[in-house]
Amino acid sequence: MPKYSIRESKRDKRVSLNMSVRDGLVLVVPRGFNHSQIPNIIRLKQSWIENAYSRIEKLRNCKPEPSDSLPERIPLQAINEKFLVEYKPLATHWVYAKENGNSTILVSGAISKHDLCKAVLQNWVQHKAKKHLIPWLKMVSQEMELPFSRPTVRNQRSRWASCSRQKNISINQKLLFFPDYLVRYIFIHELCHTVHLNHSSAFWALVQQKEPNLKQYKQEIRAAGQYVPTWC
Numbered sequence: 001m002p003k004y005s006i007r008e009s010k011r012d013k014r015v016s017l018n019m020s021v022r023d024g025l026v027l028v029v030p031r032g033f034n035h036s037q038i039p040n041i042i043r044l045k046q047s048w049i050e051n052a053y054s055r056i057e058k059l060r061n062c063k064p065e066p067s068d069s070l071p072e073r074i075p076l077q078a079i080n081e082k083f084l085v086e087y088k089p090l091a092t093h094w095v096y097a098k099e100n101g102n103s104t105i106l107v108s109g110a111i112s113k114h115d116l117c118k119a120v121l122q123n124w125v126q127h128k129a130k131k132h133l134i135p136w137l138k139m140v141s142q143e144m145e146l147p148f149s150r151p152t153v154r155n156q157r158s159r160w161a162s163c164s165r166q167k168n169i170s171i172n173q174k175l176l177f178f179p180d181y182l183v184r185y186i187f188i189h190e191l192c193h194t195v196h197l198n199h200s201s202a203f204w205a206l207v208q209q210k211e212p213n214l215k216q217y218k219q220e221i222r223a224a225g226q227y228v229p230t231w232c
């Protein structure tokens with residue numbers, strides 16, 4: 001039996017499997033789900049799990065960095081921008097991050113404190129995400145003729161995005177590390193939740209209508225955690 005963790009979801013009606021470098025295998029189950037069924041589900045999905053594990057293993061092997069190491073490069077695949085990170089020690093108690101013109105981020109200050117460096121880099125990613133992902137979401141919303149209320153960008157651990165009853169859409173800043181077509185798919189998915197606030201067949205029919213590649217993207221999203229670097 002592979003190692004796994006379980007997350008309960010209010011919204012999902014079916015069990016889904018996710019795999020990422022950081023979290024390993026995560027089963028998302030509907031609230032109140034009978035956990036005694038889980039071994040059976042794992043047996044049925046065994047070949048998917050084995051494939052996902054070998055993909056993750058490969059990724060882990062080509063990135064042998066310790067988990068608290070800091071990035072030298074930050075590739076933001078979604079917006080096709082790459083940044084180099086330079087670190088400069090200064091006799092301060094804090095750490096500053098500043099982007100200069102040549103796609104370089106200068107991190108200066110108490111850089112031996114890796115937690116502080118990570119925090120300022122995460123802030124920088126959030127700033128980038130607000131600048132790029134919100135206008136992009138608005139564009140897709142207009143194109144799909146699915147209006148929403150208020151966008152927010154957050155650094156979330158377990159959700160790529162969400163939509164509330166008030167049609168507010170929250171976007172995970174980590175989407176900047178995804179391929180652009182997956183970001184677009186996630187936007188369409190959340191915008192369809194402004195019409196159906198569930199994962200009913202009516203919801204999926206609407207997503208399918210807006211995004212004919214739904215089946216492929218849905219599959220890819222389950223392993224999309226691989227794109228997110230461990231420092232963020």
Ligand SMILES: [Zn+2]
Pocket residue numbers: 189193198199
């Ligand atoms: Zn959804």
